Amino acid sequence: MPFVEIRALNKRYRGGFELHDINLSIEKGEIFTLMGPSGSGKTSLLRNICGLETPDAGSILIDGREITHLDTSKRGIGLVFQDLALFPHMTVYENIAFGLRSVKMEEKAKRGRVMELAERLGISELIERYPGQISGGQGQRVALARTVAPFPSLLLLDEPLSSLDEQLRAGVRSFMKSFVKQMGLTAIYVTHDHREGLFMADRAGLIFDGTLSISGRPDELFLKPADEKSAAFFGYNIIEMDGHRVAFLPGECEIGRGDMSARVISTGFEGEMTRVYAQVDGREIHLFIPNHRNAPRNGETIKFDLLRPVMLR
Amino acid sequence: MKKAFWLFGMALPLLFVSAFAIIPLFQLLYLNRSAITILLPFSTGPSGIVLRRAIFNSLEQAALGTVFSLMFGLPLGLFLGLHEFRGKRLVRSIVILPFFLPSIVVVLAFIDAFGGSSPLDSGLTGITAVNTFFNAPLIALLSSAALESRDPSLDEAAMTLGAGRWARFAHIWGREPLWAAGGGAVLTFLYSFSGFTAPLIIGGPQYFTLEAWIYYLVRTVGDIPLAASLGAFEALALLIPVLAYTLLLQRHRVPAGAGNVHGEFSGPFAIAGLLFAVLWIVFDIYVLSSVVTGALLMHHGIYFLKLFSGTVFRAIGISTVGAVLNSLFYGFMSTIIVCAIGLAWITGRRRLGLAARSLDFIQYVPLVISAVILAFSLSIAYSFAYSSNLVWMLIILSQSVIAIPVIFRVLEAGFMPVPSSLAEAATMLGGNALFEVELPLIAGAFATAVVFGFAMSAGEFTSTNFLATPAFIPLSVEIYDLRDARLFGISNAAASLLLIISVVSFYLIQRIGEKFVAVR
Numbered sequence: 001m002p003f004v005e006i007r008a009l010n011k012r013y014r015g016g017f018e019l020h021d022i023n024l025s026i027e028k029g030e031i032f033t034l035m036g037p038s039g040s041g042k043t044s045l046l047r048n049i050c051g052l053e054t055p056d057a058g059s060i061l062i063d064g065r066e067i068t069h070l071d072t073s074k075r076g077i078g079l080v081f082q083d084l085a086l087f088p089h090m091t092v093y094e095n096i097a098f099g100l101r102s103v104k105m106e107e108k109a110k111r112g113r114v115m116e117l118a119e120r121l122g123i124s125e126l127i128e129r130y131p132g133q134i135s136g137g138q139g140q141r142v143a144l145a146r147t148v149a150p151f152p153s154l155l156l157l158d159e160p161l162s163s164l165d166e167q168l169r170a171g172v173r174s175f176m177k178s179f180v181k182q183m184g185l186t187a188i189y190v191t192h193d194h195r196e197g198l199f200m201a202d203r204a205g206l207i208f209d210g211t212l213s214i215s216g217r218p219d220e221l222f223l224k225p226a227d228e229k230s231a232a233f234f235g236y237n238i239i240e241m242d243g244h245r246v247a248f249l250p251g252e253c254e255i256g257r258g259d260m261s262a263r264v265i266s267t268g269f270e271g272e273m274t275r276v277y278a279q280v281d282g283r284e285i286h287l288f289i290p291n292h293r294n295a296p297r298n299g300e301t302i303k304f305d306l307l308r309p310v311m312l313r
Numbered sequence: 314m315k316k317a318f319w320l321f322g323m324a325l326p327l328l329f330v331s332a333f334a335i336i337p338l339f340q341l342l343y344l345n346r347s348a349i350t351i352l353l354p355f356s357t358g359p360s361g362i363v364l365r366r367a368i369f370n371s372l373e374q375a376a377l378g379t380v381f382s383l384m385f386g387l388p389l390g391l392f393l394g395l396h397e398f399r400g401k402r403l404v405r406s407i408v409i410l411p412f413f414l415p416s417i418v419v420v421l422a423f424i425d426a427f428g429g430s431s432p433l434d435s436g437l438t439g440i441t442a443v444n445t446f447f448n449a450p451l452i453a454l455l456s457s458a459a460l461e462s463r464d465p466s467l468d469e470a471a472m473t474l475g476a477g478r479w480a481r482f483a484h485i486w487g488r489e490p491l492w493a494a495g496g497g498a499v500l501t502f503l504y505s506f507s508g509f510t511a512p513l514i515i516g517g518p519q520y521f522t523l524e525a526w527i528y529y530l531v532r533t534v535g536d537i538p539l540a541a542s543l544g545a546f547e548a549l550a551l552l553i554p555v556l557a558y559t560l561l562l563q564r565h566r567v568p569a570g571a572g573n574v575h576g577e578f579s580g581p582f583a584i585a586g587l588l589f590a591v592l593w594i595v596f597d598i599y600v601l602s603s604v605v606t607g608a609l610l611m612h613h614g615i616y617f618l619k620l621f622s623g624t625v626f627r628a629i630g631i632s633t634v635g636a637v638l639n640s641l642f643y644g645f646m647s648t649i650i651v652c653a654i655g656l657a658w659i660t661g662r663r664r665l666g667l668a669a670r671s672l673d674f675i676q677y678v679p680l681v682i683s684a685v686i687l688a689f690s691l692s693i694a695y696s697f698a699y700s701s702n703l704v705w706m707l708i709i710l711s712q713s714v715i716a717i718p719v720i721f722r723v724l725e726a727g728f729m730p731v732p733s734s735l736a737e738a739a740t741m742l743g744g745n746a747l748f749e750v751e752l753p754l755i756a757g758a759f760a761t762a763v764v765f766g767f768a769m770s771a772g773e774f775t776s777t778n779f780l781a782t783p784a785f786i787p788l789s790v791e792i793y794d795l796r797d798a799r800l801f802g803i804s805n806a807a808a809s810l811l812l813i814i815s816v817v818s819f820y821l822i823q824r825i826g827e828k829f830v831a832v833r
Contacts, residue, residue, distance in 0.1 A: 052737050073743040085734035089753045098749075099742030150742065 001064060003028035003186050004049075004154060009058035011048055019044055019210045022058070026188065026203070031180060033189045033201035033218070037233065041210040042190040043082070046156050049188070050077045062154055073102065078152030080160045084143040086131040092118070092142050093127045099150035117145040121179065137168050144176065148183060155180065155187040161196065173199060194234050198222055206230050228312050237285035238312070245312040250275075251288040255296075258305025262287075264296045278302065315664075322661030325654045326717065327675055333710045334682050337694035338548065341686075344693070345541035360539050363526060367543060371506045371522040371550070373437070378444030378505030379498050385445060386452025387494045389593060392586030393453060394460025394490060405457070406823055407594045411601070412450040413819045414812065415772025416510035417792050418604065419447055421808045424515065426603035434515055443511040446600065448504060449593075452497035459493035460486065496561045503554045507547065507683040509775045514796075523547040527685045528779060544686040551681045559674050604812060608805035616802035620810070625803060629794040630783025633807065640771050640787035640814075642705070647712040648766030651720045655762070658721065659728050660747055663736065676721040679714045684775035687711050692780060704785045711776040716769045720762045727758020760825045768818035771811065788814075 002025035009022040019041050026032045034042050047053040049060055051072035059068045067075045078099075086095055093114060100110045118124040121141040126134050134142065140160060148155060160176070161169045177200055180187050191197045197204055198218040205215035206229075214226045225231035228238055231247035238247050239260075251273070262278035262285065273288040274295045287304065289295055296302050393405050411419060423443055427434040433442045463486045471485045481487075512525040521529060523543050530540040608616045619625070626632045631639075658676075661667075679687075691707050692699070698707045731754050736746035744750070752759065774789040781790050788811050795804035 050741060052741070072741050077741070079738070079741055081734045081738060083732060083734050085732065085738040087735060087739070087750055089750075098739070098744055102743030146738075146742070 002026060003030075003063055004032075004188075005061040006049070007059045007061070009045075009048060009055045009060065011044065011053065011055045013044070017041070017044075017210060019048065019055070022212050024205065024212060024215065026186060028063075028186055029184055030202045031177070031187045031189055031200055032215075033191065033197040033204040034207055034212075035191055035194055035197040035204060035233070036207035038192055040207045042192070042207055043158055044210070045207065045212075046079065046158050046188065046190055049154075050079050050156055051075050052079075076151075076153045077156060078147035078150070078154070079156040079158065080143050080147050082159045082162055084131075084139050084160070084163070086139060086142055086146070088131050090130070091127065092123060092129055092131070092134065095131070095142055096145045096149050098146060103150050113149060114145075117149055120182075121145050136164050137172055140164065140172050140176070144179065148185065153186065155185045157187060157189045159191050161191075161193075169196065176200070194222075206233060208233075223310075225310060226313065231310065231312060236310070237283075237287075239280050239283055239285060241309070246306070247310040247312055248306045248308065250286050252307045253287055254305045254307060255287060255289060255302055256294075256304070258303050260304050260306070261301050262304060264298055264300045264302060266298055267295045269295075276302075319661040319664040322657035323665065323667070325657045325661075326721070329650075329654055330675070330678050330714060330717065333691060334679060334687055334714045337690035338544070338682055338686065340694050341541050341690040342545050345538040347538075360542070363530075363539065364543060364546065367521060367523045367526040368546065368550075370512070370520055371508075371524075371547075374440055374444060374508055374512070374520070374522060375502045375506035377437070377441040378448060378508070379502045381441055381445040382448040382452050382501045383494060383498050384449075385593065386449035386497065387456055387490075388586065388589055389449065389453035390456030390490060390494060391460065392457075392583070392590055394457035396583050396586065398587075402823075404590055404594065406819075407597055408590060409450040409454045410816070410819060411446050411597065412448065412454065413768065413822070414447075414601075414815050415774060415789055416443075416447065417514075417774045417789050418772070418808050418812050418815065419443060419600075420510050420514050421792065421796075421805065422600045422604040422812075425607040425805065426600045436516065437520055439515045440508065440511045440520055443515070444501070444505045444508060448497070448501035451500060452494050455493040455497040456490040459489040463489060492561065496558060499554050499558045499561060503551060503558070503680060506554070507551065509683075509685060514793075523550075524683050524685050524775070527683075527689065531689055532779075540689065544683070544689065547683050547686060548681055551683065555677050555680045556674075558680075559677050562673065601812065604805055605809045608802060608809050616806040617809075619803050620806040624800070625791070625795065628798040628800055629786065629791060631786045631791065633788075633791065633810075635784075636786050636788045636791040636807075637810075639705070639785060640789070643709055643712055643777075643787055644767040644770035646709045647716055647770045648720075648763050650709070650713045651716045651766055652724070652759070652762055655717070655721045655724045656747070659725055660751070663728065663733055666733075676718050679717045682714075684711070684715060684773075685779055687714060688776035688779035699782070702784075704780060704782050707780050708777050708785060708787075711780060712770045712773050715773060715776060716766050719769065720766055723758055723762040723765060724755070727755035727762075731755060757825055761822055764818050764821045764825065768815060768822070771814055771818070 004024070004026040006022055006024040009019060012018040017039075022045060024032075034045065036042050044053070048055050051067070051070065055068065059066055061067065062076070087098065090098065096114045096117060097110060100113060103110070105113070115124065115127075118127055121144060123138055123141045123145065126138055126142070131139060131142070143160065157176075161172055164172060173196055189197065189200045191200075198221075201218040203215060204218045204221055206213050206221065208229050213230065214221065221230070222234055225234055225236060225247060228245060228247075231238055236247035236249055238245060240246070241260075255276075260280065262280045265277045265279060265284070267274055267276045273290050276287045276289060276296060278285055278287065389408055393401070393408065420443055423434040423439065423446070432438040468481055468486050471481045476484070506522070507524045508522050509524045509528065512520050512522050513528065516525070518529070523546065527540045527543050527547070530536045530543070608614070620633050623632075682690075688707075688711050691711055695707055698704055728751065731751055735750050735754070739746040739750040771787070772789055774793065777787060778790045778793060781787070786794065788807060792804050792807045792811060795807060
């Protein structure tokens with residue numbers, strides 16, 4: 001029996017957006033990544049799972065227990081908010097200890113729990129500071145510690161790295177994954193960044209316009225995108241070939257030979273490679289060229305061949 | 314269940330305003346329905362003449378008050394919003410102080426300052442001077458706050474695109490302060506239209522507004538049906554500026570404490586602005602100090618001693634200590650009531666995710682019902698209060714209704730920068746979002762609201778004067794009653810006491826929550 005089970009969840013919002021017939025199963029100890037573009041319903045689904053919103057229909061079960069209409073604080077679910085939502089008037093210690101007050105533990109044990117988490121997350125030096133006195137990366141760790149402190153059975157992470165800059169993100173996501181795994185937590189990780197989502201996931205799902213389109217192993221999802229939306233989300237180019245829609249990754253083509261031709265719109269050196277924007281039958285595509293010296297000029301027509309074309313449904 | 318709880322929280326102000334303002338008003342109108350006709354202003358009888366005169370006076374005083382308040386307030390606001398200089402906080406505080414003072418104190422200060430028979434403290438010019446003295450600071454406050462919250466990068470962008478000084482004023486930074494001044498002008502119109510203290514004390518029947526006529530008709534003539542008719546017309550007339558103000562706020566809302574942009578002090582405009590501000594301040598201090606010096610200089614300050622003697626009790630039926638205790642009690646109770654329903658309303662809206670600005674109108678309903686009409690209709694709807702010695706309850710209720718627009722706005726401005734995710738995080742972690750997270754974070758706004766509530770209650774004169782019987786008179790009404798008993802010196806001493814209380818409250822508001830002062 002799956003640890004988390006969502007059955008036929010539906011929720012309609014003002015303005016017309018709806019979560020449509022969501023079905024999802026997650027095993028114990030698994031990190032499930034929910035990916036999709038902005039406004040696709042990722043956060044809405046999380047808010048329904050943790051009880052900040054109530055679905056119109058369907059049910060949510062954790063460890064076989066129906067929690068659909070249970071009070072938020074009684075679900076045993078922890079949520080790391082996108083903006084972290086650290087209480088600015090409380091110290092790091094008070095923030096982490098906040099959720100432990102409702103846990104039946106001795107005061108000494110509670111203090112021990114806070115200090116243990118702070119130790120594990122490398123923030124024990126910051127324990128007396130206020131959120132305004134720590135960096136963004138440290139804030140992430142405090143938010144994570146606060147969320148896992150009251151022993152949640154399910155951890156939800158709502159784009160927790162979105163406020164960090166690119167360089168810091170890679171380090172924090174690696175740390176976050178190993179921490180969640182070490183603690184043996186079951187987690188749902190939401191992001192619009194497919195690289196981050198794929199990295200974090202044991203299994204992943206894609207959501208578009210309030211509908212969970214597909215779920216599976218991250219490598220399967222990425223290497224064999226099921227449809228045009230999924231392929232576009234993962235950064236594939238999509239072109240027409242012999243009456244079929246074909247997707248290919250920007251780096252998986254050979255430029256300078258082949259039957260296909262494209263007209264170059266612009267090129268730019270990005271360090272590890274050169275990116276080329278071009279047009280094929282009115283569709284814009286982008287390609288990677290490893291060598292900057294061979295970059296084509298604007299307006300030039302180039303030949304290219306696909307190394308791994310993916311036929312779309 | 315929870316949704317129903319928050320819906321109830323949101324409905325509380327509506328229930329409160331309905332029970333203690335709207336329903337009593339409609340009851341009053343219903344009881345006098347036979348006397349109320351839409352054609353009354355066109356009637357050739359005495360009622361028609363009275364109504365036409367009252368409407369004309371209200372419109373005339375509102376129009377003059379608005380024009381002069383804009384003439385004085387906008388330049389002051391532009392000067393304060395545009396320039397940074399040493400001592401600016403003090404200058405700003407003195408400039409805006411009159412708006413926070415009780416109307417009875419301001420009117421008495423004018424009489425003391427100008428002797429009671431000069432154009433500045435008698436007739437239409439006197440009323441206009443008082444209305445301007447009272448409301449120009451409001452316009453200055455709102456326009457300077459809007460100016461200080463401007464985005465400097467927009468001005469810089471316009472500058473790099475070649476826009477000159479006037480083009481930038483007209484298209485970039487001048488718009489928001491002008492809109493804010495427009496909002497202040499609408500409020501000035503509203504306050505002056507329903508002006509009471511100045512027409513009553515320094516105007517006389519010839520200059521009575523609708524508000525003053527209603528008071529006179531009920532208290533002196535006993536013509537309840539005609540007073541009800543005037544009340545109906547006044548409520549209808551006030552609906553227009555209140556709606557205009559609500560719409561203006563929806564389009565041009567300046568968040569509390571947003572931005573902090575100041576220009577340097579240089580150039581001829583800055584010097585002219587400073588001179589103008591200095592003249593205003595000198596006038597300000599001269600007028601306000603007159604009430605204190607008047608009481609101090611006459612007979613070596615003996616009136617301050619007499620204020621606490623048996624003379625007061627013999628003249629008006631209550632001692633000064635009793636009046637001060639009444640003021641404190643009313644202030645305490647009305648502040649608790651308004652802050653409680655304000656918190657219920659705002660947290661209800663936040664929990665239910667209803668940020669719709671259309672709901673704002675609820676908090677401005679009390680502005681439509683003038684203070685005298687509010688008191689008059691309350692005294693009829695809850696007439697048992699007079700026979701059961703519960704007049705204090707009516708006074709607290711009327712003061713609470715009157716305080717709603719200001720207190721709600723201050724609380725709302727405090728909540729605005731607190732992200733809803735903090736409350737959600739607290740709820741998910743099993744805590745109490747309001748008491749453990751939101752209230753500590755809005756402590757400044759809450760304290761400001763509390764002091765505002767006290768100050769408004771202590772200075773409220775119009776409705777309290779209507780309702781209070783001798784045992785329930787607070788300090789603001791004591792001043793008027795002592796004057797009525799021709800004890801001018803003691804009345805001045807009482808006014809000085811109220812002035813000191815008001816200035817201390819204003820100082821506290823400035824200290825605790827300066828950024829919320831401009832929230833209106």
